[in-house]
Amino acid sequence: MSETKIKVGAAETSLPAMAKDVLMTAVIALVLAVPFIGLKSDSVGTALELYTRWPEMFAIIGAVLVGRVAFLLLRLRRDQPRAQSAQKRAGVKELAANWGGKHIVLIGVAGFACAALLPMMPFASRYTVDIATTFLIYVMLGWGLNIVVGLAGLLDLGYVAFYAVGAYSYALLSTELGWSFWVCLPLAGVFAAAFGVMLGFPVLRLRGDYLAIVTLGFGEIIRVVLTNWVDFTKGPNGISGVPRPSFFGYSFSRGGEQTFHDLLGIAYSSQHRVVFLYFLILILAGLTNWFTLRMRKLPTGRAWEALREDEIACRSLGINPTNVKLSAFALGAMFAGFAGSFFATRQGFVSPESFTFMESAIILAIVVLGGMGSQMGVVLAAFALVILPEWFRDFQQYRMFLFGAAMVLIMVLKPTGVMGRREPTIRLHKKKDAAEDAEAQPEIAQ
Template sequence: MTLQARLKDAILAGLVAGVLALPLLGFETVDTGGPLGIKTRWHLVGYAAAGVFLGRLLLMALLDWRRGKVQAQATIQPGKRDRMAELGRKADTWLMPALIAFAVILPMMPFADRTVVDLGTVVLIYVMLGWGLNIVVGLAGLLDLGYVAFYAVGAYSYALLSKNFGLNFWECLPLAGLFAALFGVALGFPVLRLRGDYLAIVTLGFGEIIRIVLLNWQKLTGGPNGISGIQRPSFFGYPFSANPPEGTTSFHQLFGLEFASTHRIVFLYYLILALALLTNLFTQRIRKLPVGRAWEALREDEIACRALGINPTNTKLTAFAIGAMFGGFAGSFFATRQGFISPESFTFIESAVILAIVVLGGMGSQAGIVLAAAFLTLLPELAREFSLFRMLAFGLAMVLIMVWRPQGLLAHREPTMRLAKAGGGGP
């Protein structure tokens, strides 16, 4: 793009920003002791317009630079491209063990107080959700904007089973996953013929339907008041309590430790770490099975998938069901960790954040999802002191990442199988 075109585009963006900033920043009501007065702040409008002008100009220059870099990479010799892909594979190979090792030793680090372990638990919840959604979006190529519905089903399933039937966490966990998987199949049937944007709209509607049902079915879900007093998990029957009921041994008594409230926090951290690693292991294994290869074939080309004799109906349903199952597991853990759930915890913004984790991390990349989950979870916490600008910083960071790495932080899709060249000449 020429400099003249860039300037024209930036000036237009600045003018639009100035018009939008005029009612938002240009006027301020002040107390004059009688009727409210109006104070003008034209300098803020000018700053907003100038900032957007300069930002747009810089963004266009950055996009042109990126476009030139991509074109230059397209001319790289095939051998060099293969070496670059090999470097990407090696990075993904050594990065995951390093991240797992860091996660295991995190509670033992000198700086790991209760706040750090709690933040690590939240990050791992989103990692597990990202890995679950990665089955649907990254492997099967089905855009799902209602994934939070399965998260909610798992949480409410655990809460209701625990309160009404007295089941403990370990008994409720598989049932919560089963109920979420059934809801995944229920979502899969109506969308079998849909693709792309239409699929996204229907899944978005499904997520909102679940939230509205939870909000209005007060007899079952408690409505907007939610469900409180949810049973906390125990260490295989040994509660984390300073004064356990008579005849019951608590966790600290079992191991001869002094009671500390951090025992339960650390246990919850390692519990979600184990669930997340189980999700990762399952995903890596199932990719090599026929159903995993069918997901990847469906993602690349559904018509060719049909021509190969693969049943797209069963393939889509298995992707929705398995992805929803892991969302249900994460939801049950969320319910037992919080001790209280309400529909406010399962809004569309949660689905958007989980999808952003998958896209920013690199669709199909397990290690990339870990990095994106840590980034998108910790950024709002680090910007908490600037509470008025937290979402602005969040959105700006996402835009910058998508400009810098449009394919994701670790973007390389590796096929599960490669066809080797046939040796010898033809007939």
């Protein structure tokens, strides 16, 4: 029945067809709901017992049916005045895309300025700055992964492994050898990149999906090793007492030799460190963004994108695919390494718990939902996936369910991501002409 629904547009708008559709939905919802919502197993002592929740189940099924009817009616309305409204919608979309395209630099700079001013705002509580810091970590990770997935088109499901390598290398170097954050930060990047090359060298010749599963496996291997190599990593308990960063040797503690508040001659405030960390990640993320935007206009970056488009054509032009992929993999890993060591110094604690597959999935979702290769898209998607759930803290237990459902929904509605439009890296003609050109270009979906 569902097959005909898709193909035959007119038939389904009739009342009987819609009734049939709703009835089918009801039957399926019932079958789905009975074992999980209607019935619930619960342990009583050592035994399992069965409970029923029929009223709740029928309420939920009712809600689903109302949703289905609303969906059908909406589609009915949308289908009828199709030509006109579709044209209008396309027009608005085109306008928004053009405006966004022309002013992308302006928006970026304004966004960065707002971000820089955030801690000075009156509403910026410690909590706000903290959340903003978390948000920026994900933005940075998203930008880093964007090099690998968005630009080079290599599907990496184990990106969090490089994040872990960065975090652990700082945690270990600082607690074992007493090295400072500023020495360890670049080292963490180098280690992560080295891991990227080590993994990448054997596996980068694999087809897309195989690469995905191998990187996923690699991420899990790193986590298992971190959990079980107790002598080296302190195992599942993690490493605590990771030193906090200093401002060129001036610490953010209340007392001690050289402190930040003494340097400036102001009163001690615990807010200082939070704000300092915020600026640190802002700079690191900014650096990642600058680097990526710059690389896009260089031969390496263009080769990444070309490789994503057609590897065989790349080979026919004398481009060594292995080197190009390795460079993307290593550089993407490097930024994860930087972010990792920032994470370690911010938390003061690292454990394998923080580096599960879920993290990789969230970062990948940020890249794909944002629109592959789009820097601005990463920011928007990170906002949707990191900040919005914060606001719904009251719905804590539904959060991850809604998160997953939202991922499906956004992909179904907008498979190319929120910001799917690609900005050329070089133009021959002036941008104004190009805009007219773009209008002349037929929109061929290929």
